[in-house]
Amino acid sequence: MNLIGVIMGSDSDYKVMEDALKILRQFEVGFEVKISSAHRTLERTLDWVKAFENQGGKLIIAGAGLAAHLPGVIAGSTTLPVIGVPMNSGPLNGVDALYAIVQMPPGIPVATVGIGAARNAALLAVQILATENSVLRTKIKDYRAKMAADIAAKDEALQKKLSEG
Known part of the structure; x- marks a missing residue:
């Protein structure tokens, strides 16, 4: 069963997010991976979140750069925990993505790791699952x-x- 969903807004994010997949494989935690955009493919993204939730998924790791709305859009559409990974991209080298992910409105939290820290996102996800395993x-x-x-x-x-x- 895929307990963790890993989603990124672009294939250019894969090189960073691959670090998360390596950790999940190392800990033998089932996962699925998706590329989908909060802006360009909103309905597709929301459909994936609902399907992942309905199949028993427990947690989502979402990587995004620039405006970095993907983790927040996902958090707003599910009660599953979401961990955001800001990507080091654009003229602000990921600082804009960090702020966009970490500054969520009250009531819709997104756990956030450092810029490009997909490995830590996966370790945090494993630790969350480990509370009951x-x-x-x-x-x-x-x-x-x-x-x-x-x-x-x-x-x-x-x-x-x-x-x-």
């Missing part, structure tokens, strides 16, 4: 333990290099 909770703990071990190993290598040198 002990297998995912264990995988998150293991993932973090590995990150800590990697940092310790890098520090050990650096200390060895400095002492030799």
Whole structure:
């Protein structure tokens, strides 16, 4: 079953959003991916959200650049949690997208990660699912333990290099 929907406004967003897909695969969380625009294909977008919700989807990650209305439009059309990923695009390098996603009106929240931070969006999605899934909770703990071990190993290598040198 596809628990997470990943949607982006343009195929140019795929390179960034691919980081989210890698994490979801790593954690073995089912997902589906869609390209659809809040402006150019509004009805198609809303139809997809309803279909995803009706098939049992739990959460949506939405990447968008420039005006970045996609995450907000989706959040306004569903009660599923939405995580917005602002894209680094346009003359403001994603700051406009960040503001558009993070500044939602009261009552329609969108969780927002940093500009281009699709990996963190997927990790947040997995953590949300892990609140009711002990297998995912264990995988998150293991993932973090590995990150800590990697940092310790890098520090050990650096200390060895400095002492030799």
